[in-house]
Amino acid sequence: MEILQIDDTLSLKRTVDGGTEEQRKAVKAIISEVRAAGDQALRAFTEKFDAVKLDDFRVTEEEILEAYHAVSSAVVEIITEAAANIRTYHEKQLRPSWMTTAENGTMLGQKVTPLDSVGVYVPGGTAAYPSSVLMNVIPAITAGVERIVMVSPPGQDGKLPPGVLVAADIAGVKEIYKVGGAQAIAALAYGTETIKPVDKITGPGNIFVALAKREVFGDVAIDMIAGPSEIGILADDTARANEIAADLLSQAEHDPRACAVLVTTSRTLAENVLDEVYKQLPHLPRKDIATEAIENFGAIYVADDLEEAVGAINQLAPEHLEIVTENPVGLLGKIKHAGAIFLGRYSSEPVGDYFAGPNHVLPTNGTARFSSPLSVEDFQKKSSIILYSEQAMNENGAKIAEFARLEGLEAHARAVEARLK
Template sequence: MKIQRISDALSIKRTVDGGTNEQLLAVKAIVENVKLDGDAAVKRYTERFDGVVLDSLLVTLDEIDEAYADMEDEMLAIIQEAASNIRSYHEQQLRPSWMTTAENGTILGQKVTPLDSVGVYVPGGTAAYPSSVLMNVIPAQVAGVERIVMVSPPGKNGKVPAAVLVAADMAGVKEIYKVGGAQAIAALAYGTETIKPVDKITGPGNIYVALAKREVYGDVDIDMIAGPSEIAILADSTARANEVAADLLSQAEHDERACSVLVTTCEELAQKVLVEVERQLVELPRRDIAAKAIENFGAIYIAADLNEAVETINQIAPEHLEIITENPMELLGRIRHAGAIFIGRYSSEPVGDYFAGTNHVLPTNGTARFSSPLSVEDFQKKSSVIVYSETALKENGQKIAAFARLEGLEAHARAIEARFK
């Protein structure tokens, strides 16, 4: 991580990873093999990549009971409260079907229908992510999805982490499978003897999961191709260096390719944050991961003023944005591109990750320029409703026929005129 003035910076770092050709070919082979061999292929890949031999892919009720027994009561209460906050927030996103009627009898509207089935991927690897369970499952439930399936890779003991199972059970998931990687995505998309296919797949994962989601897109829907985590902090002289550094590191510990950026108008703060990052890194359990992220994708930019700082933030279009300035709400309206915006000193990024209720599945790699956080709408589809009256068709029929003929589609025009012969 180094300090540079925005006027001297050649470009803003971004952590784009489209996968190597070798990775792409590997994913294609996995997907095709799961299509052909179903459960057998899934079990082979689970043994190969996770080192686990599975008799059954399904998580049993006994395993869920065991997971509850492994959790402290206090932690169970915290997960439950977080789930309640998330549900309350997402219930505000519900939009009903609607219709309008014109004087000539025309009725136009939109019918909102939940998806039939959704598959949720919850990553494993270096950490357990019960928060990802809640963030993906609860919006789908609020939307009205009847069948929600969860997949997550087993650990070396052949089990899904207790916290993940507890969160899934609390959220009401009835189908949970011990499957991870590209093979899990293929199983959700095309089905196996055990896992019935779904209509949409959501949830983050490693590069193989991301490539598999891209591979199956079109046969099923997906939420997004998520990249490494990002945070940008817009701060002035009122920000506290130790808090800013801690927030930068909160994302750096996710992944060696995570991106942590400070944009500030205060050179003194920039220098203090640089020192604080190095000091706090030493104390982190995941310091090796965080250190690589900070070294390769961390940066501190000094802006001439808040106008330049805001312009830079909009150029980055970060996944997470914190605004820690004297009057942060005054800047909110000028932020055009950010997945989630955290306002003020006490709105640290982990507040949104776990507990506030907003969704932490957010656009990365600058895609906040045109996309949004995961929401209830992602689990619904919309149908247009058209009821044209005889009066309306008589009023507009010749206009419609003329438009059709303009495009050279005579049958379209005659379909309208047939009503009046």
């Protein structure tokens, strides 16, 4: 990590990882095998990649009860309260169907319908993510999705992490399977003897999961192809260096390719934050991951003034944006591109990751320029409603027919004219 001046090369210093040719071929082969052999392929891949031999993938009620006994009552209460906060926030996103009528008797509207089924992928590997369960499942349930299927790779004991199972139960998931990787995405998309297919797949994963989601897109819907985590911090000389450094590291510990950027109007703060980052790094349990991220994808930019700093942030379009300035709310209206915006000293990014209520599934790799956080709307679809009256047809039919002929579609024109007096 180094201190830089803002210039035209300002970026997150990372390109979207499309995987290697070898990885893409491997994913396609896995998907083809699951489509052809179903559960047999899932068992073989689970044994190969997770070193676990499973006869039955479905999580039992006994396993969920066992998970509750494995975590403290305090943890259960925290997850329950976080779930309530997330549910309250997402309930405000609900939008009803609507209809309008015109004097000539025409009715136009929009019908909002929840998806029938959704698959939620919860990553395993280096860490367990109960928060990912809550953030993906609760908006789907709030939207009215009836069938939610959760998949996650088993540990070497053939089980899922207790915290993940407790979160799934609190969120309301009734169908959970111990399968991960590209094979899990294939099962959700195309079905096996045990796992029935779904209409949409959400949730983060490694490069093989991301490539599998990209491969099945079109046969099913997906949420996004999420990249490694990002944080951008906009700060002035009122910010505290130790807190800013801690927030940068909070994202760096996610992934060796995570991005952590500070844009500040204060060179003194920039220098102090740089010192603090390297003071705090050695004391992190995931220091190796965080160090690689900071060295390769970390940067501190010094701006001449707040206007230049805001412009830099909008150019970066970060997944997470903290504004730690004398008047953070006053800058909110100037921010055009960010997945989630955290205002003020006490709105540290982990507050949004776990507890506040807004979704932490956010656009990465600069896609905040045109994308939004996961929401209730991602689990609904909309149908247009048209009830055209006889009066409206007589008033506008000739115009519609002429428009059709403008495009060379005579049958369209005649379909309208057949109804005209």
